[in-house]
Amino acid sequence: MCSNTTSDDLLPCPTHHTHPYHFSELELGSGSNQQPYFRALVFFNKKPGLTDEFFHEHWKSVHADLTMQVEGAGLDLVRYVQFHQEFQHKVSIEPLLEASGGTMQIAPYDxxxxxHAESVEKFVGFMKNVYASSHLLMCSGCGTRFVDLVKGYNVMVGYDNLIFGRGIPGVGSDAILAEDTRLNMRSEGKQTKKAAQRKKVDSGTEEAETGNAE
Structure with missing residues (x-):
């Protein structure tokens, strides 16, 4: 008995190879805009007994200042960003959690x-310096005073594949941009407005770069 089943029918998504692309740059074989840096996300929680206010203020001030003093910060790192999740943010996202029908939950981190680093080796080298710093982690360092070390740190590492937006200036490459006419905007007026705003921002950036060059 003959079967009409194809190899694509056995895939989790049967249109994996036959999907009609609206954005050709995302097609299989070309759909990668990997940014030229190694990225690491380090998730953690505040130490029990601390207020949210102290945790976030201390992290963005004292701890940030000590981190930037670590050997290699200006050589091994391309970018350092703190992502703060406060109580009001958890409350504001509740409508989305409800709309997901329970399939989406708040990540259990503070x-x-x-x-961002040029390579995993440079990131590891910098973090080794962090762990060797008496100001940050060793013994009674800053990190031991506001981070829950019982739960510890969770790390996610890899690369950014940029789909929409501009790359980091001087480092990454742009992706699909807001003024792209292929985007499904709510109205033509909104699209025109966003394009004008983007043009204004780009113009200001170019003027600033020209001024710096002079």
């Missing part, structure tokens, strides 16, 4: 430190 913060995430994001690092």
């Amino acid at each position: 913060g995430c430190a994001e690092f």
